[in-house]
Amino acid sequence: MSDVTHPQHSTLSVLRILWxxxxxxxxxxxxxxxxxxFxxxxxxxxANFVLAAVLHTAPYLLLSIGLAAWAGATGADNLIARAFVGAPALMIVLGALAGGLSPFCSCGVIPLIAALLAMGVPLSAVMAFWLASPIMDPSxxxxxxxxxDFEFAIAKTLAALxxxxxxxxxxxxxxxxxxFDNPLREGIGNGGCGGSKITAPKPVVWDxxxxxxxxxxxxxxxxxxxxxxxxxxxxxxxIESLMLAWIPAETVTSALGGEGIVPIIIATFVGVPAYLNGYAALPLVAGLIDQGMxxxxxxxxxxxxGVTSIPAAMAVWALARPQVFALYIALxxxxxxxxxxxxxxxxx
Structure with a gap:
């Protein structure tokens, strides 16, 4: 039998890697x-819309990049350990602050939560961190x-906290x-790559x-x-450029505009399947607001x-018992x- 790879198979392999x-x-x-x-x-x-939008956000993009890289280089994310020491009320407030104001890598948040719960940190403090973390961080x-705009950023920060x-x-x-004495599923709790931030926090190196x-x-x-x-x-x-071009403003206004609570209820539930990630969602919401949302x-x-997107929900489901997951979604x-x-x- 020949070991020569068929050109079509080779092309498919390259496409799979690229994808x-x-x-x-x-x-x-x-x-x-x-x-x-077409x-x-x-x-x-x-194409012109994307280029103009990227150039417009470039200063803020650079600040976001710098903050994320600075947090990793200095080890500032180790400050999270200080949020879970004290009275329950204090831990809840500090947990929300840690989740809403501190930058964390996507691989670190879920293992970090597993480590906190496995170590016996109250679910109340962990839930405060858990809910605030996906919504806002400095970048x-x-x-x-x-x-x-700045007002929306301030309000979103306050919403996270x-x-x-x-x-x-x-x-x-x-x-x-x-x-909720045992919030974790069986076999969960070693902490993974985020656990060391709690079990063995390292000092922050500012310089x-x-x-x-x-x-x-x-x-x-x-x-x-x-x-x-x-x-x-x-x-x-x-996607925003196509949305502005193809979706009539009247459609958005009729469904998500106005001053009543119905548009807010619709947007709350639409956000679950339609949310891509925090960064991609911003331009989409900006476009919808321009059309009357x-x-x-x-x-x-x-x-x-941000809190109930499919990737985030899957991670919570894999980590926590069903009743904790249901509470997370309801909250x-x-x-x-x-x-x-x-x-x-x-x-x-």
């Missing part, structure tokens, strides 16, 4: 190619300011009956540039964050989507609705 490593870029390119074939003027308009704050404190307090009040290894990490993190943000923002701005509905969409949706209503009142 695995660069699927977001490939989706953007594919959309532009299809537009160029609607050339729209392809040109969308997200700057991007929200650039894509939406408020949701964390609300959820943590609720869990503390009902947890006195011992309902990281004096250490060659930390300088190298800063460069690696900056590059990986740049690629991550650019690929998602490119796709999101591209109520500000409160936009806030509810971002908060609900997320109710908190997002409340945040939307309050922001709508503030925006009037």
């Amino acid at each position: 695995k490593d660069h699927r977001i870029w490939m989706v953007s390119v594919l959309i532009l190619l299809l537009l160029a074939i 609607d050339r003027p729209q392809a040109i308009d969308s 997200m704050f700057f991007l929200t300011t650039g894509v939406l 408020g949701l964390g404190i609300f959820g943590g307090t609720f869990v503390h009040l009902i947890g006195r009956r011992g309902v 990281f540039w004096k250490d060659s290894e930390r300088r190298a990490r800063f460069g690696r993190d900056a590059m990986s964050t740049t690629i991550f943000l650019l690929k998602w923002l490119t796709l999101a701005f591209l 109520a500000p409160g509905a936009g806030m509810a969409f971002l908060v609900a989507g 997320s949706l109710s908190g997002a609705f409340i945040a939307g209503v309050l922001f709508q009142i503030w925006a009037l």
